Amino acid sequence: MPGAAQFILSGAEFSYPGSSRKILSGVDLEIRAGEWVALLGSNGSGKTTLLKILSALLAPTQGSSFICGGGSERPAAERSARCAIVFQNPEDQIVASTLEEEVAFGPENLGCPTEEIRGRVSESLAACGLAGMETRLVSSLSGGQKQRLALAGALAMHPAAILLDEALSMLDPQSRRAFTEIIAAEHSKGKTIVQVTHRLEEIRGAERVLLLKEGKIALDMRREDFFKMKGSELSELGLELPPLERLCEGLKEGGLLPEGCAPEICAVEKCLNAAFGR
Amino acid sequence: MPLSVDDISYSYNKGLPTEREALRGVSFRAESGILSVIGHTGSGKSTLAQHLNALIIPQSGSVIVDGSDTSGSPAEVRSVRKKVGLVFQYPEQQIFAESVEEEISFAPKNWGFDEEGVKKNVAEALAAVSLSAEFLPLQPYNLSGGQKRKIAIASVIAAKPSYLVLDEPTAGLDCVSARELEALLAKFAAEGMGIIHITHDVELALRISSEILILEDGRVVFCGAPEECAEFLCSAPVKGLVLPDVLELSKRLASSGVVDKLEWNAETLLERLKEKWRAQTK
Amino acid sequence: MARADKVAFGQFIPADTPVHALDPRAKIIMATAVIVLLFVTRSAATFLLWLLLLLFLSRLSKIPASTLFSSARPVLILIIFTSLLHIFATPGELLFRIFGLSATKEGFMLAFLISLRLALLVMYASLLTLTTSPARISDGLEGLMSPLARIGVPAHDIAMMITIALRFIPTLFEETSRIIKAQKSRGADFETGGPMKRARAYIPVLVPLFVIIFRRAENLAVAMEARGYGGGSGRTKLKPLRWRRSDSAAIALLSALSALIICGERFLAK
Numbered sequence: 001m002p003g004a005a006q007f008i009l010s011g012a013e014f015s016y017p018g019s020s021r022k023i024l025s026g027v028d029l030e031i032r033a034g035e036w037v038a039l040l041g042s043n044g045s046g047k048t049t050l051l052k053i054l055s056a057l058l059a060p061t062q063g064s065s066f067i068c069g070g071g072s073e074r075p076a077a078e079r080s081a082r083c084a085i086v087f088q089n090p091e092d093q094i095v096a097s098t099l100e101e102e103v104a105f106g107p108e109n110l111g112c113p114t115e116e117i118r119g120r121v122s123e124s125l126a127a128c129g130l131a132g133m134e135t136r137l138v139s140s141l142s143g144g145q146k147q148r149l150a151l152a153g154a155l156a157m158h159p160a161a162i163l164l165d166e167a168l169s170m171l172d173p174q175s176r177r178a179f180t181e182i183i184a185a186e187h188s189k190g191k192t193i194v195q196v197t198h199r200l201e202e203i204r205g206a207e208r209v210l211l212l213k214e215g216k217i218a219l220d221m222r223r224e225d226f227f228k229m230k231g232s233e234l235s236e237l238g239l240e241l242p243p244l245e246r247l248c249e250g251l252k253e254g255g256l257l258p259e260g261c262a263p264e265i266c267a268v269e270k271c272l273n274a275a276f277g278r
Numbered sequence: 279m280p281l282s283v284d285d286i287s288y289s290y291n292k293g294l295p296t297e298r299e300a301l302r303g304v305s306f307r308a309e310s311g312i313l314s315v316i317g318h319t320g321s322g323k324s325t326l327a328q329h330l331n332a333l334i335i336p337q338s339g340s341v342i343v344d345g346s347d348t349s350g351s352p353a354e355v356r357s358v359r360k361k362v363g364l365v366f367q368y369p370e371q372q373i374f375a376e377s378v379e380e381e382i383s384f385a386p387k388n389w390g391f392d393e394e395g396v397k398k399n400v401a402e403a404l405a406a407v408s409l410s411a412e413f414l415p416l417q418p419y420n421l422s423g424g425q426k427r428k429i430a431i432a433s434v435i436a437a438k439p440s441y442l443v444l445d446e447p448t449a450g451l452d453c454v455s456a457r458e459l460e461a462l463l464a465k466f467a468a469e470g471m472g473i474i475h476i477t478h479d480v481e482l483a484l485r486i487s488s489e490i491l492i493l494e495d496g497r498v499v500f501c502g503a504p505e506e507c508a509e510f511l512c513s514a515p516v517k518g519l520v521l522p523d524v525l526e527l528s529k530r531l532a533s534s535g536v537v538d539k540l541e542w543n544a545e546t547l548l549e550r551l552k553e554k555w556r557a558q559t560k
Numbered sequence: 561m562a563r564a565d566k567v568a569f570g571q572f573i574p575a576d577t578p579v580h581a582l583d584p585r586a587k588i589i590m591a592t593a594v595i596v597l598l599f600v601t602r603s604a605a606t607f608l609l610w611l612l613l614l615l616f617l618s619r620l621s622k623i624p625a626s627t628l629f630s631s632a633r634p635v636l637i638l639i640i641f642t643s644l645l646h647i648f649a650t651p652g653e654l655l656f657r658i659f660g661l662s663a664t665k666e667g668f669m670l671a672f673l674i675s676l677r678l679a680l681l682v683m684y685a686s687l688l689t690l691t692t693s694p695a696r697i698s699d700g701l702e703g704l705m706s707p708l709a710r711i712g713v714p715a716h717d718i719a720m721m722i723t724i725a726l727r728f729i730p731t732l733f734e735e736t737s738r739i740i741k742a743q744k745s746r747g748a749d750f751e752t753g754g755p756m757k758r759a760r761a762y763i764p765v766l767v768p769l770f771v772i773i774f775r776r777a778e779n780l781a782v783a784m785e786a787r788g789y790g791g792g793s794g795r796t797k798l799k800p801l802r803w804r805r806s807d808s809a810a811i812a813l814l815s816a817l818s819a820l821i822i823c824g825e826r827f828l829a830k
Contacts, residue, residue: 042452043422043423043452044422052782055786057782057785057786081787081788084786084787085783085786087779087782087783089779091731091776092775092776092779092780092783093779093780093783094727095723095724095727095780095783095784096694096695096723096727097572097693097694097695097723097726097727098572098574098693098695100798101693101695101798104797104798105784105787105789106787106788107796107798108795108796108797108798109787109788109789109790109794109795110788111794111795111796112796113796114796114797114798114799114800117796117797117798118798121798135574136574137572137574138727139571139730139731142319142320143319144319153787154787157787157788169449169450170449170450172318172319172478172518173478173479173480173519173520174318174319174518174519174520175319177520198452198453199453235453235454238452238453238454239452239453240453240454240457242523243481243522243523243524243543243544244523244524244527244544246544246545246548247524247527247544247547247548250544250545250548250552251548251551254548254551254552254555255555256551256552256555265523265526265527265530268527269527269530269531269534272531272536272551273531273534273536275555276535276536276554276555276558278534278535278536295624328741331745333741333744333745359744359745359747360747363745364742364745366738366741366742366745369742371735371738371739371742371768371772372739372742372743372746372764372768373768374763374764374765374767374768375764384743384746384747384748384764385746385747387747388746388747388748388749389747419771433746434745434746437746437747
């Protein structure tokens with residue numbers, strides 16, 4: 001159950017200094033602790049900027065923001081520590097040469113004592129399936145492993161929220177699955193997840209979907225309802241229902257599947273077997 | 279004459295303690311249509327791609343493109359490289375020119391086309407990727423991701439290759455741009471270009487290819503049509519490859535007898551199930 | 561993709577050896593001392609002693625000698641060039657003439673010594689970077705520079721810059737290689753032509769590389785800030801530097817050895 005409000009934006013606007021173009025033109029948004037929110041929008045809709053505001057890396061040029069327990073009166077560094085962000089390209093995030101040094105970077109910045117740093121390093125690497133690889137070289141890792149390392153570095157901050165900026169888009173399908181499983185595990189531990197992506201397969205774990213259009217929130221609905229949208233409406237947004245969901249919609253329309261059947265392989269298999277008397 | 283790969287093997291750092299085998303005994307032929315090469319990360323896909331345009335010479339076996347051997351004379355190598363266009367992953371990273379026109383002219387100029395030929399090729403390449411001539415004077419860096427991708431591809435096909443090898447061409451693109459690119463590949467294939475498409479996306483490979491090659495640890499474990507490939511994938515797990523949802527579902531339904539054939543296409547499976555339902559409820 | 565574990569020039573190889581375990585400050589001091597002494601060394605026999613010490617250290621640190629030798633490859637061209645210069649430009653006993661240039665016996669000897677010096681220099685520096693992770697080197701430098709911080713030297717910032725630069729060496733090698741391959745695939749020719757033509761051929765490689773580098777710098781800065789980075793004050797360390805007796809012992813030993821070698825040389829030269 002989502003808890004207290006963790007992110008509140010009121011009338012938030014943003015434009016870069018010197019530019020008159022408003023990237024965000026009035027965003028009103030509330031995200032509660034423990035929610036898994038998907039943030040969608042076409043390229044240039046301001047998704048990344050919104051995510052940076054949510055991680056306290058940027059402050060809105062107009063309007064107010066309350067991020068992870070503090071308004072803009074709390075130091076940005078403190079707020080950043082509460083909301084960890086993972087970007088698309090692991091090469092743009094990793095600063096150290098070995099895994100343990102990389103994961104230690106965050107806790108070192110926070111001034112944690114050495115023993116605690118060591119503890120956070122082992123626990124974060126283990127959470128990301130990289131246990132025992134402390135002294136391995138970063139350059140010997142695959143792309144999927146590097147991105148998990150970036151995630152481990154974020155988890156070592158003990159954040160209340162994890163923000164993902166197209167974090168899976170450079171990964172192969174197997175790595176995407178592994179990464180999503182880790183996110184789901186963190187979510188079940190109570191962490192808030194805000195996920196920017198354009199691949200709807202990745203947001204199956206999300207509870208809520210927000211759509212950003214021309215700098216404003218144009219849509220805010222539950223994930224189940226979002227997936228019920230017509231294919232034509234979604235393609236206007238540059239999105240496409242994954243094949244399994246499309247199949248389920250078609251089967252439900254044709255009466256082969258009950259409305260309540262979840263768009264998961266096991267559930268659909270069961271319902272269809274029942275429908276055909278197997 | 280086809281592009282034929284005969285029993286090639288290649289190891290990185292050969293002779294050193296860090297020697298790593300990348301390809302072993304790989305053979306296949308590519309003529310027309312779309313050949314997709316799928317396999318886990320590290321299975322040798324990218325190494326194979328670089329063999330096809332003579333960036334890498336096999337340590338044993340041969341790669342012969344329309345009669346020219348990649349391990350032959352410099353003239354043969356040049357001929358191969360001209361005939362086989364290679365588009366790397368995230369090709370927009372290779373963009374260097376100040377205008378789209380200059381960028382796309384790079385390849386034809388290097389291959390010795392004269393001024394008129396270059397202009398013609400550039401115009402045709404741009405049209406082939408469905409971009410208008412308005413793009414020619416623009417700065418590539420200011421364009422969108424999908425547009426930059428198209429320009430990078432145009433810059434390779436401007437050399438008029440007979441074969442086009444693409445490494446994960448839809449990586450990082452949103453759905454609409456990805457679909458556009460798939461349509462482009464189908465168009466090129468229909469116009470006679472041999473397309474070799476390297477991908478992780480099994481669903482995509484099954485959907486658009488005329489032939490599929492599966493690599494596992496540097497070896498070919500399967501080569502054949504999509505239908506047989508689907509059966510192969512369902513019969514035993516292949517390292518690193520994830521069965522697409524619809525195919526997995528149809529595999530389970532096939533074993534319980536609900537469907538008779540494996541399907542990977544959502545719409546096709548939907549039709550089959552609807553037919554069966556209609557027959558049953560009669 | 562070729563994530564081949566290539567040992568690029570000076571890249572860190574983790575291992576559990578006494579050399580690896582030494583405090584990086586000690587290692588930096590010793591490496592610097594040896595490099596300075598190499599410049600003072602005159603005779604071939606002494607260079608040989610330095611070489612023997614290097615081989616002993618290579619054994620002790622489990623770094624294969626072949627790896628150390630290949631680390632000198634990047635300066636091979638410099639060595640050859642300097643050698644040729646000395647062979648033909650040193651007055652002395654004439655050995656042979658070629659293209660109007662005189663090769664002398666003294667020239668060959670000087671060239672030999674200078675080559676040895678250059679090669680040993682590079683190999684000792686490599687021994688340092690092969691046995692010490694970039695983060696440790698930078699911690700060591702920061703530690704050594706910290707007294708200077710009182711007079712305004714940004715010790716931490718310099719150290720951080722070095723850490724990041726070193727960590728990106730393998731990545732940039734790979735990316736450069738990829739761009740070169742992409743341009744070669746488009747018919748770019750990096751082999752033929754005079755120096756001007758070849759230099760221009762690298763523009764389609766350097767421009768995209770710089771774009772990547774600048775974009776990465778921006779993104780990396782944001783990622784670092786997101787993990788609470790705000791400069792050096794208040795930072796703690798995963799592996800704080802701890803000077804131990806083994807470090808003092810190592811320095812004492814090296815000092816003794818060096819004194820012996822240099823005195824020995826002076827003595828024999830008489």
